[in-house]
Amino acid sequence: MMITDMAGLLLLLLVLALAWWGWGARPAQMRGALPPGPRPLPLLGNLLQLQSGRLDRALMELSRRWGSAFTVRLGPRPAAVLCGYAALRDALVLQADAFSGRGAMAVFDRFTRGNGIVFSNGPRWRALRNFALGALKQLGLGTRTIEEHVLEEATCLLREFQATVGTPFDPRRLLGNAVSNVICSVVFGKRYGYGGPEFLRLLDLFDDNFRIMSSGRAEMYNIFPSLLDWLPGPHHRIFRNFAELRVFISEQIQRHQQTRQPGEPRDFIDCFLDQMDTEQQDPESHFQEETLVMTTHNLFFGVSETTSTTLRYGLLILLKYPEAAAKVQAEVDAVVGRARAPRLEDRVRLPYIIAVLHEIQRFISVLPLGLPHALTRDAHLHGHFLPKGTFVIPLLVPAHRDPTQFKDPDCFNPTNFLDDKGEFQSNDAFMPFAPGKRMCLGAGLARSEIFLFFTAILQRFCLLPVGNPANMDLTPHCTGLGHVPPAFRLCLVAG
Template structure:
């Protein structure tokens, strides 16, 4: 049955792709780097296997080099593979590679609004404003650390309430992580049993999974065609609409209760800026931009960090000896009478290495988010024209054998020197390097450290079955690496 559906879908794609995309193909002028021979209409899709796209692209790089072209349907995409190519492009030519490549699913929802998928002066203006506003509410300060620690204490209480029974930690982790960004964006946190908020977190998770599946990949390649075909991809936009209603309601409540010039949170700051620029017809501070920017911060500050924490727990269940070594270091340096703080990181080399290794090993956004060239350029002997759609294969830096001792295995020693001290590595780029680095990278790093160390300090992690049988293979690989569902048992230490 599945094979028949796949054949039917392929036939429909062949028959209708020209109708759906022929007039809207996003070609670029000039020659692009060589790559595998594409099929008519489908491009290289049959080679880019579902759930293995990142791996297949790395294999293709072995033949075509660190910069090569694949066709996603009719759209040419230049792939950057390996640390050297990613550094040369995204760091050394940061301005040139600072454009955002269009993704149909996000484009349909955002229309190029917000921070993540905007371009040009709008993106620069919104990013600088958001950074300033977030810093004003504690981003990168002790105040924000205290907020995370308060939320970590709430999370530990919820974990304690499981009383040693098996449970799925996804919702609790989602809630804890999201509450940190909600305190800044909305000025409040939400209880772990709040049904409305749990519904929103489920919508985030559902969208992340669908957009990381083959359905999400296909929609971004053949949007006009997939609009006519049934499938789970349609849920993306129903979920978006429901999230939009929630955000719009929050903004309306802020309008009714705010004191202009006395901002309580990010939304108030944005409304103040709208007031200042209301007479400017070219202002980027509009209602729609506020909705999309709030969504970007809300989603970006929740899903990838929560996914990293969840994947981290699964990895530690599989490697209990690593968890035990971290716990021994925490006991020796921090003890059990106070919570670990960010200032402790320098004295916790193995723990710090373990947290970096989790992020390196899973590469939560393996293909990164697409870039677009803002001007003509040269890279690795190739000429690339303005507008070129670029896939920065972040996973390839994390699995680069020239940069890591044991790139294909989970091994904290990848971030330790010969003396057992923590050793940073420029090839570590889970948040994307350059001008488009994730806005909340610093907050995410803090949350990953504070939440995971708090859990390990308090609890022993017990798997549902034999640790050796735990499968770390992502459930979805596309936009994001999504861990398989699992349950665990927590026992107080």
């Protein structure tokens, strides 16, 4: 990590005492039992070897020497890094129960306090996850019902895109509007007009937090939260945004409480309120209003940001590789035509498009690290002993860059997912969402949205770059929690 200014130097000096205390406080068995890794400094661990803002690259470099499972120390905290397809499969899939804990992240813990689906553990997590799976299925997730929601929103998005024809524009906000409205229909039971100030503010809050949490400052906060609470910086804006999001979600819950008919749920909030009624006499119930606030936030953030980022990156990639965009449009025209919108059932007849969508997700790896896990019991992995409680970083990028799994791993090339006959060919090493029991609840919805929005746009419009495609840089604007694409503009013309 490069320290380039006096503020960074001051931070380095101030953390020494805290880091020393944290190192000494680790149990001896935790310090000595983990897989080997680079030699840490007594106070800072391996921070000087980890480049701020590109933690994924730094960890990939270390894995070349230390293998598929190794240990780094993020300040005082040891972390077991799982690198590559085999390590992720053997841990998160084959030992799913042992690796099903959620590792603590200070930037989220301050807001959630271990509440909600994503950041809870133990009986609370199991109860919430089982409930959410049933409620989302009841609301149509994975059925024709949710497909209709996406198709209706795609129509609205295309109308907004049509108004820009011939004029360069940044698609970020419109894509965010469309994707977020789908989850709004599931969680809140309504969609919002694209120009509504309340809706736009909501999207700005989520987008701002995703960007900050993908920055080096957020990485530092997760390592030294007590110290950074006292230092100025953009990380404080995360918590102001969280507070505003809490107010928005709480207001939606209050409106539901005033208008709902018990036993006749309209959306996820109503389903949760029904469960609260059922368990209101149980003192150990996990269904409380604060849990509903956090769970709603988790669902919204988890689905909207990753999906809209994937769509945005996908359009940027096709601007740089127009030959791929032309093949997508030719396949849509041949299989679907122009008289109707593409539907999910068309996927089996659109092998090139499915290969392109998989390759976009493989190439960009929107969540390069995945959210951290924690061991719920002692485990063994690739000859190493990992004790209960170990903080685990699942590094997803190396699986997507593995030359033994993909023909052309370092370049954008849809044939990574096509056989010699041009048919789609799946690959177990493709992990756009971390596998195992902690896989995102909205993964299926995200896949449907990516396909339906993407094909709807390419069916209607041709994408024109602003500038020379050869000069387009696909390097993420920043990398941390996610890969945030660089800002870009494009022009649309009728296809």
